[in-house]
Amino acid sequence: MTDIRAVSRQLADALKGHRADYIEARLEESQRSHITYRGKELESAGQSTAVGGNVRALVKGGWGFVSFNDLTDLPDRIERAVKQSKLVGKEESRLAPVETVVDTIANGKDVPLTIPLAEKKKLLDEYNEIIWRTPHLQTSVIAYGDSHKKTIFLNSAGSYIEQPRTDITLRISAVAADDGEVQQAGLSLGSRGDFGAIRNLHQQVEETAKHAVALLSAPRLKGGDYTVVLDPVLAGVFVHEAFGHLSEADHIYQNERLREIMVLGKKFGGKELNIIDSAAVPDLRGSYKYDDEGVAATKTYLIKEGKLVGRLHSRETAARMGEKPTGNARAINYRFPPIVRMTNTYIEPGKGSFEELIAGIKEGVYAKNWFGGTTSMEMFTFSAGEAYMIRNGKLAEMLRPVVLTGNVFTTLNNIDAIGNDLDMNQGGGCGKGGQMPLPVSNGSPHIRIRQCLVGGS
Amino acid sequence: MEKILAQARKVAEEADVFLVSAEETPVQFEANRLKHIQSKQSTNVALRIIKDGRLGYATSTDVADAQSLVENAVETARFGTRAKFELPSATPYPKVDTFDPDVESVSVEKMAQLGEELIALITGHTPEIICEALVEKETVALRLINSRGGQASYKKSIFTIGVVGSLIRGTDMLFVGEGQSSGHPLTEVGEIAKVVLRQLDLAKNQASVPTRQLPVIFTPEGVASALISPLMTAFNGKTVLEGASPVGKKLGKQVFDSKLSLWDDPTIAYRPYSRPCDDEGVPSRRTPLIEKGVVANFLYDLQTAALAKTKSTGSASRGGGLPLPSPSTLVIAPGKASFDDMVSDIKEGLVIEQLMGAEQGNILGGDFSGNVLLGYKVESGKIVGRVKNTMVSGNVYQLLKEISAIGSQPKWVSGVINTPPLYCPRLSVASK
Numbered sequence: 001m002t003d004i005r006a007v008s009r010q011l012a013d014a015l016k017g018h019r020a021d022y023i024e025a026r027l028e029e030s031q032r033s034h035i036t037y038r039g040k041e042l043e044s045a046g047q048s049t050a051v052g053g054n055v056r057a058l059v060k061g062g063w064g065f066v067s068f069n070d071l072t073d074l075p076d077r078i079e080r081a082v083k084q085s086k087l088v089g090k091e092e093s094r095l096a097p098v099e100t101v102v103d104t105i106a107n108g109k110d111v112p113l114t115i116p117l118a119e120k121k122k123l124l125d126e127y128n129e130i131i132w133r134t135p136h137l138q139t140s141v142i143a144y145g146d147s148h149k150k151t152i153f154l155n156s157a158g159s160y161i162e163q164p165r166t167d168i169t170l171r172i173s174a175v176a177a178d179d180g181e182v183q184q185a186g187l188s189l190g191s192r193g194d195f196g197a198i199r200n201l202h203q204q205v206e207e208t209a210k211h212a213v214a215l216l217s218a219p220r221l222k223g224g225d226y227t228v229v230l231d232p233v234l235a236g237v238f239v240h241e242a243f244g245h246l247s248e249a250d251h252i253y254q255n256e257r258l259r260e261i262m263v264l265g266k267k268f269g270g271k272e273l274n275i276i277d278s279a280a281v282p283d284l285r286g287s288y289k290y291d292d293e294g295v296a297a298t299k300t301y302l303i304k305e306g307k308l309v310g311r312l313h314s315r316e317t318a319a320r321m322g323e324k325p326t327g328n329a330r331a332i333n334y335r336f337p338p339i340v341r342m343t344n345t346y347i348e349p350g351k352g353s354f355e356e357l358i359a360g361i362k363e364g365v366y367a368k369n370w371f372g373g374t375t376s377m378e379m380f381t382f383s384a385g386e387a388y389m390i391r392n393g394k395l396a397e398m399l400r401p402v403v404l405t406g407n408v409f410t411t412l413n414n415i416d417a418i419g420n421d422l423d424m425n426q427g428g429g430c431g432k433g434g435q436m437p438l439p440v441s442n443g444s445p446h447i448r449i450r451q452c453l454v455g456g457s
Numbered sequence: 458m459e460k461i462l463a464q465a466r467k468v469a470e471e472a473d474v475f476l477v478s479a480e481e482t483p484v485q486f487e488a489n490r491l492k493h494i495q496s497k498q499s500t501n502v503a504l505r506i507i508k509d510g511r512l513g514y515a516t517s518t519d520v521a522d523a524q525s526l527v528e529n530a531v532e533t534a535r536f537g538t539r540a541k542f543e544l545p546s547a548t549p550y551p552k553v554d555t556f557d558p559d560v561e562s563v564s565v566e567k568m569a570q571l572g573e574e575l576i577a578l579i580t581g582h583t584p585e586i587i588c589e590a591l592v593e594k595e596t597v598a599l600r601l602i603n604s605r606g607g608q609a610s611y612k613k614s615i616f617t618i619g620v621v622g623s624l625i626r627g628t629d630m631l632f633v634g635e636g637q638s639s640g641h642p643l644t645e646v647g648e649i650a651k652v653v654l655r656q657l658d659l660a661k662n663q664a665s666v667p668t669r670q671l672p673v674i675f676t677p678e679g680v681a682s683a684l685i686s687p688l689m690t691a692f693n694g695k696t697v698l699e700g701a702s703p704v705g706k707k708l709g710k711q712v713f714d715s716k717l718s719l720w721d722d723p724t725i726a727y728r729p730y731s732r733p734c735d736d737e738g739v740p741s742r743r744t745p746l747i748e749k750g751v752v753a754n755f756l757y758d759l760q761t762a763a764l765a766k767t768k769s770t771g772s773a774s775r776g777g778g779l780p781l782p783s784p785s786t787l788v789i790a791p792g793k794a795s796f797d798d799m800v801s802d803i804k805e806g807l808v809i810e811q812l813m814g815a816e817q818g819n820i821l822g823g824d825f826s827g828n829v830l831l832g833y834k835v836e837s838g839k840i841v842g843r844v845k846n847t848m849v850s851g852n853v854y855q856l857l858k859e860i861s862a863i864g865s866q867p868k869w870v871s872g873v874i875n876t877p878p879l880y881c882p883r884l885s886v887a888s889k
Contacts, residue, residue, distance in 0.1 A: 002519070033533075034778060036778070038695065038699065039699050041538055042536065042537070042538050043538055043779075044512075044514065044537075044538065044778050044779040045513075045514065045533040045536065045537050045538075046513075046514035046515060046516070046529075046530075046533055046778055046779065047514075047515050047516075047529040047530075047532065047533055048515060048516035048517065048529075048777075049515075049516075049517045049518070049519070049522075049525065049529070050501075050517070050518040051518055051519060052499075052518055062491070062492065062493075062494075063492065063493045063494075064493075064494050064495070065493065065494070065495040065496075066495070066496050066497075066498075067495070067496075067497045067498065067499070068497075068498045068499075069498065069499050069500045069501075069518040069519075070498060070500065080496060084494035084495070084496070084565065085494070087494060087565060087566070087569070088491050088492065088493065088494055088569075090490075090491075117532060117533065117535075117536075118535070118536065121536055138699065138700050138701050139699035139700065139701045175699075175701050175821060177700065177701060180703060181822065182701060182703060182819070182821045182822040182823075183819060183822060184819060184821055184822075223668065223848065223850065223885060223887035224668060224887055225889055254487060254488030254587070255488060255587050255623075255625070257585070257625035257626070258625055261625070261627075261628055335497055335499065337493070337495070372814070373814070374813055374814045376630065376632055376813055376828075376830050377623075377630055378628065378629070378630040379630075379813065379828050379830065379845075379846075380828075381813055381814030381827060381828045381848075382814070383814065383826075400819070401819055403814065403826040403827070403848070403850065405814070405827075405828040405846075405848045406846075407628075407846060409628045451889075453846065453848055453887060453889055454887075455826040455827075455848040455849075455850040455887055
């Protein structure tokens with residue numbers, strides 16, 4: 001495979017003589033493997049390798065970006081990025097100042113590449129056997145993937161950062177069918193390189209399969225407004241979708257009206273509500289030391305005691321809003337420029353136990369686990385993998401999966417209780433601007449929301 | 458490529474090598490202004506082998522690195538799935554127009570100008586709107602060779618213009634947008650702007666809907682965002698083979714309203730997924746999926762077809778792994794009703810233009826459920842305004858069993874789905 005360190009030396013030289021306000025380059029080499037099962041049989045196993053890079057140039061506020069697999073003609077590619085940025089640039093370039101960094105980070109200890117494919121397959125075989133022991137099961141999907149990459153970042157200020165990143169994901173879904181009805185249940189996990197995180201899931205896998213079958217006889221919820229209690233997984237998806245995306249400064253900085261809505265100090269929720277994004281927490285899927293602009297990771301309070309106190313920035317959005325950079329510029333790979341993204345996003349734990357949260361609810365919904373979620377800034381929807389009625393303060397019958405929707409400005413205010421049991425969900429992947437799935441994690445304790453719109457039949 | 462194939466044949470019974478090289482140039486606008494010009498060169502080669510009857514698979518961005526590609530494929534073939542199919546030998550392909558050299562030669566200056574014109578038309582109508590726009594050209598070269606002498610190679614061009622506008626008043630946000638793709642250069646933006654301006658006009662006032670069952674018109678965008686995904690899961694030969702498709706055992710049976718016909722057609726010229734053959738070298742052809750409400754066919758690649766004891770429909774598509782069945786260009790046959798006729802037929806109802814989150818529910822069972830991101834209230838035969846905080850949920854099989862009318866004017870959605878509006882008698886609506 002091509003030695004990207006050698007290429008980086010050529011690039012460092014070539015970056016020098018250019019008349020741009022700022023230039024950066026990233027080189028990346030990666031290895032991936034995947035194993036998928038559909039039904040009882042292994043469907044696909046494969047391995048891939050990639051080497052590529054990009055150059056990004058800023059001239060008078062305009063960006064040019066060139067990405068490539070072909071590592072020859074680098075001076076030409078730099079030339080092209082600069083030329084493009086000149087065509088765009090019509091104002092002043094502004095980037096928040098950051099330290100020049102020279103750093104080489106060693107590989108973590110749990111690189112899954114060192115585990116033979118056959119051993120990974122053996123574990124998945126065990127899970128698949130468990131799924132297929134469940135009666136009434138129609139089919140199942142198991143998708144395992146791992147990737148290990150090394151990135152070299154350089155910029156015209158003299159930074160040189162070499163960082164490894166390892167990511168592991170496992171998704172399992174079990175599908176039950178009976179008399180033309182089809183229902184599914186899923187499990188989604190991941191880690192930042194620790195293969196142990198997906199071992200010993202035998203019991204969870206069994207519960208997932210049984211849940212799919214049980215859904216066949218579960219009733220549908222009647223749509224409408226309910227008091228809803230979310231488990232840590234779903235509450236994590238909720239905080240990511242409902243609020244996280246809204247605090248990404250690239251949506252805000254050029255939009256006067258959104259700047260007014262998202263003015264710091266504005267009240268979004270109750271005193272107990274604290275929301276944080278932090279890539280600096282170690283060993284979660286959204287963790288890193290430097291972002292893809294070479295900015296050190298930080299812990300950023302987005303909401304503190306119910307008030308908006310911060311947002312996520314790239315160097316450009318920070319400069320344009322007169323705020324501090326937060327190290328949240330991320331690119332899914334070398335084919336894309338970095339954009340403002342979340343990392344590990346969570347609601348800080350409060351005081352209540354789960355029993356206390358549901359105690360006063362006469363008729364409500366307990367929603368657990370997730371299928372997915374999406375947002376349009378103001379409105380969001382997210383879907384629960386499991387749902388139960390709450391009647392007179394107690395969990396009651398199981399329901400078909402439900403979709404919850406709401407308006408961020410009212411829903412955050414409607415959170416009236418926050419549990420004490422923070423848990424991070426590592427099974428997610430975030431999509432934005434065509435870059436998907438980016439490894440992130442999100443989490444929360446159990447939370448209770450008053451008057452949440454739930455879709456039913 | 459030939460070197461990779463030759464090395465693979467030394468260790469495996471059969472092999473195919475698939476190479477995709479692409480040049481993409483997106484020109485992006487943010488907050489009504491030109492912000493970013495990119496150019497992306499990419500190469501990816503995929504090797505699939507059959508060794509001791511089992512499939513092995515590897516990909517690389519380096520075409521010259523035959524050795525590690527073959528080694529990686531061999532490692533996965535040790536426990537790969539059993540290959541049940543034969544690779545196609547040399548075969549003639551239909552002529553499908555996929556490449557217009559003019560796309561490549563559109564200058565970035567011209568692309569920037571198109572974007573500026575589009576944004577000017579929209580901000581001219583609604584000055585406080587904030588638009589993000591994309592003008593992109595792409596050329597792709599694909600080549601496939603296999604150990605049975607099969608080979609295919611073609612070039613493809615795609616030109617895309619898209620815009621999303623957001624209008625914020627207080628904490629109320631309205632999103633409008635339109636996008637078109639073609640194999641030819643798009644040279645004018647008037648039609649795209651017209652769609653957006655119409656959305657802005659219809660959404661000027663707000664209206665509320667009750668929580669109950671209402672008649673609903675899905676616009677072409679609404680059809681694409683709510684109904685296509687569960688249908689395509691059900692008509693995928695793989696889902697059928699597993700017994701998980703609600704229509705799997707209903708081939709030849711009336712499942713949908715007799716007004717509904719749907720087919721997949723990769724031979725339509727100059728669409729983003731137009732192609733003379735699929736990604737395994739099987740010739741392209743039109744495949745009816747629903748004919749007058751009757752389930753007509755499912756989509757297959759070679760392996761799935763062999764397992765299902767049927768033939769490939771030329772629907773293999775390679776995402777990043779082994780080929781899988783996937784639709785190319787979808788068409789829903791137009792009906793007789795004009796859009797205005799449908800609206801005037803409704804006493805109280807909903808027009809759905811964009812559903813958010815529709816793909817999150819139990820797609821396999823045909824359920825869809827989502828927040829109406831852009832939709833309008835109909836009262837006494839007239840659109841009276843935009844709805845908010847409204848969620849719809851239903852099941853495509855129940856919904857499409859009885860269709861009140863199918864529109865006479867189809868439209869391309871994202872360049873890949875050609876559909877008219879659909880008018881359905883009832884759908885569950887929840888609102889606050």
